[in-house]
Structures are given as C-alpha cells and as structure tokens.
Amino acid sequence: MATTVKAYAAPSATDPLEATTIERRDVGADDVQIAIRYAGICHSDIHTVRGEWGKVPYPLTVGHEIVGEVTAVGSNVSKFQVGQRVGVGCMVNSCRECENCKAGEEQYCLKGEIGTYGSTDRDGTVTQGGYSESIVVDQDFVLNVPESIPYEAAAPLLCAGITTYSPLHHWNAGPGSKVAVVGLGGLGHMAVKIAHAMGAEVTVLSQSLKKQEDGLRLGADHYYATSDSDTFEHLAGTFDLIVNTVSSASLDFGGLLGLLKLDGTMVNVGAPGEPISLGIFNLFTNRRRLAGSKIGGIRETQEMLDFCAEHGIAADVEVISAEQINEAYERVLASDVRYRFVIDTSTL
Ligand code: NAP
Ligand code: ZN
Ligand code: ZN
Numbered sequence: 001m002a003t004t005v006k007a008y009a010a011p012s013a014t015d016p017l018e019a020t021t022i023e024r025r026d027v028g029a030d031d032v033q034i035a036i037r038y039a040g041i042c043h044s045d046i047h048t049v050r051g052e053w054g055k056v057p058y059p060l061t062v063g064h065e066i067v068g069e070v071t072a073v074g075s076n077v078s079k080f081q082v083g084q085r086v087g088v089g090c091m092v093n094s095c096r097e098c099e100n101c102k103a104g105e106e107q108y109c110l111k112g113e114i115g116t117y118g119s120t121d122r123d124g125t126v127t128q129g130g131y132s133e134s135i136v137v138d139q140d141f142v143l144n145v146p147e148s149i150p151y152e153a154a155a156p157l158l159c160a161g162i163t164t165y166s167p168l169h170h171w172n173a174g175p176g177s178k179v180a181v182v183g184l185g186g187l188g189h190m191a192v193k194i195a196h197a198m199g200a201e202v203t204v205l206s207q208s209l210k211k212q213e214d215g216l217r218l219g220a221d222h223y224y225a226t227s228d229s230d231t232f233e234h235l236a237g238t239f240d241l242i243v244n245t246v247s248s249a250s251l252d253f254g255g256l257l258g259l260l261k262l263d264g265t266m267v268n269v270g271a272p273g274e275p276i277s278l279g280i281f282n283l284f285t286n287r288r289r290l291a292g293s294k295i296g297g298i299r300e301t302q303e304m305l306d307f308c309a310e311h312g313i314a315a316d317v318e319v320i321s322a323e324q325i326n327e328a329y330e331r332v333l334a335s336d337v338r339y340r341f342v343i344d345t346s347t348l
Contacts, residue, residue, distance in 0.1 A: 027073070028074050032073050067086070080144075087305070096140070140298065
C-alpha cells in the first residue's frame with residue numbers, strides 16, 4: 001500500500017505548477033524513506049515541464065536537488081539510519097551491471113539510468129521528484145549530507161554541485177590551470193566556487209557585467225561580458241578549460257572555442273533542447289576539443305559533498321515557499337537568480 005504525500009506538479013507544458021498529492025511506494029528491503037526538507041529548482045526542471053526535452057508523462061512532479069532526514073529504512077539497509085541527513089540527486093537507480101555502472105558512472109548506464117522524475121521505475125510507475133514532502137529511494141542512490149553544510153545550501157549540490165564538480169575534476173582543474181565559466185546561474189556559481197577551491201584561476205564569462213561583484217566574491221579572479229566583442233579578442237587562446245553552463249543554444253560557440261589554448265577543452269553542461277550551430281574550422285586551430293558531461297556518478301557525488309564540506313562551500317540560495325515556484329521559474333528564465341531557488345517543503 002502506497003503513501004499519499006503533498007507535492008507540486010506540472011499539469012501540462014503550458015499550465016502553471018499546482019499543489020497536488022502523489023503516491024510513494026512502501027519502504028522495501030533496500031529502501032530509504034526520506035522526509036524532504038528542501039528541494040532546489042534546477043533549470044532542467046523547467047526544460048522538462050515545458051516539454052523542451054521531449055514527451056512528458058503529465059502530471060509530473062519535478063525536482064532533483066533533494067535534502068532531508070531519513071524516516072525509515074528497509075531490512076537490508078546498512079548505510080543509513082533514521083534521523084540521518086541525506087540527499088538525492090538526479091538518479092534513483094541504474095542497472096548496476098553494465099561496464100559504466102561498474103565503473104561508478106551510473107549516469108551513463110548502458111541500459112539507461114532511472115531519473116528521479118519522469119522515468120519509468122522498476123515497478124512500472126513514473127518516478128516523481130523532490131517538490132514533495134517525502135521520497136523512497138534505493139539506499140545505493142542516497143547520499144550522506146555532511147553536518148557542516150546547512151540543509152538549504154546543500155540541496156543544489158545534488159545537481160548543480162556534481163554537474164560542475166565532475167567535469168572540473170575530470171579535466172584536472174587545479175593550480176596552474178585557467179578555467180572559464182560561461183553563465184553565472186545555478187550551475188555557473190557552483191562551478192566558480194568549486195574551480196576556485198580546486199586552485200584554478202577562474203574567469204566568469206557572463207552576458208553582462210551586472211553580476212561582476214558577486215562573481216568576484218564567489219571566487220572568480222576575472223569577469224568579462226560576452227556582449228562586449230573586445231572580450232573575445234582580449235581572451236583569445238587563454239583557457240585550458242571552458243565550462244559552458246548556458247541553458248540556451250543561441251550562443252557564439254565559435255567565439256568561445258577561440259578562447260581555448262592548445263589542446264584546451266570546452267565542456268558543455270548546459271542542455272538546451274535545440275541543436276547548436278558550429279563551424280568545424282572553429283575546432284581545428286589549437287587542436288581544440290568540444291565535450292559534454294552529464295551530472296556525475298554516486299561515488300563522485302559523495303566525493304563532491306565531502307569536498308564542499310572540507311572547503312566550506314555550498315550554494316548561495318533564495319529560499320521560497322511552494323506557491324512562489326511559478327514566479328521563481330520566470331525569474332530563472334530571465335537570468336534573475338542569485339543563485340539558486342530552493343523550496344521549503346514545509347510550505348507545500
Ligand atoms: P540557470 O540558473 O538559468 O543559469 C544559466 C545561465 O546561463 C544564466 O544565469 C545566464 O547567465 C546564462 N544564460 C541564460 N540564457 C542565456 C542566453 N540566451 N545567452 C547567453 N547566456 C545565457 O540554469 P542552471 O540551472 O544553472 O542550468 C543551466 C543549464 O544546465 C540548463 O540547460 C540545464 O538544463 C543544464 N543542466 C545540465 C546538467 C547536466 O548534467 N549536464 C545538469 C543540470 C543542469 P549570465 O546571466 O551570467 O549570462
Ligand atoms: Zn539539475
Ligand atoms: Zn548500467
């Protein structure tokens with residue numbers, strides 16, 4: 001018998017999200033039941049509910065930046081106890097048998113990872129995300145949230161944190177490397193903090209200089225506006241790594257690639273639904289590489305949370321009530337977020 005819990009859901013691609021209830025399964029032997037305290041609003045939630053990434057099983061409750069407390073555990077659960085501070089990110093299961101799962105890269109599961117929302121779960125039901133009172137998740141996809149990170153500031157680490165930590169780590173951001181972060185939103189502000197903590201020299205490339213003071217406070221060494229064409233001349237051939245967090249495809253990809261030094265890489269974590277436009281000649285010079293990266297594996301997500309605790313970093317958040325979700329979506333779309341909206345789930 002399932003449990004009925006309060007939630008916010010999108011009824012369609014065009015209607016506002018609204019208060020509703022959803023069902024959570026009973027706690028199975030390997031499950032952890034979590035009372036959700038806060039859930040971050042990721043731009044991916046907006047792409048999803050508006051149908052920009054394809055067909056959506058409406059009504060859908062989104063949210064994959066989840067933190068809360070364990071309220072019950074199944075008989076096989078050894079890693080978690082009732083009362084523990086935990087988190088859930090973008091995945092709630094994977095096959096665990098393919099070579100990518102075995103390598104700890106469950107986000108690239110060859111059979112397809114089960115997303116926290118909008119995926120078909122093992123029992124045939126559609127997974128529902130974190131804009132809700134509670135969730136039941138297999139213990140292998142639950143993270144331990146260090147005590148030193150406040151709950152609300154920890155929630156965005158579960159997606160924005162790992163999605164930027166993983167490529168920065170993979171491409172060896174650190175002392176001596178020059179990293180540019182394109183777009184200072186939810187992912188971008190975490191990329192700046194993490195790259196700075198890793199020891200890299202960090203440059204923000206934003207549409208304007210409106211957020212310059214914030215960017216420097218967050219840990220950037222330099223800040224430039226991409227609306228200024230001098231930026232592209234001045235920074236040509238500068239960076240070892242560019243992390244592109246922009247949610248739109250209407251970006252000067254050729255111009256940005258021109259900012260890479262020999263063997264530099266531009267990694268795209270931004271995920272617009274439309275294809276991008278790029279001339280191949282933009283890649284030839286400096287043997288440039290264009291890459292992509294999707295969230296991170298469970299082991300790496302725990303490593304990121306522990307890294308953030310060790311370096312005293314977490315997200316800059318604006319806590320909102322459930323009834324402000326639709327307004328928050330509009331502000332995210334207007335690049336007016338400083339730097340992550342987080343829903344207080346006690347207001348559902
Ligand atoms: P966000 O908070 O909206 O940040 C995106 C930033 O991009 C904005 O703050 C803005 O920064 C810049 N931007 C927006 N529109 C732009 C445009 N037309 N031209 C140039 N710059 C623009 O979004 P987010 O939550 O960080 O997510 C960013 C993207 O990453 C989304 O597409 C999301 O779906 C994707 N994502 C991917 C993964 C993954 O696994 N790869 C995980 C999570 C999210 P400035 O104002 O500074 O220019
Ligand atoms: Zn996300
Ligand atoms: Zn797999």
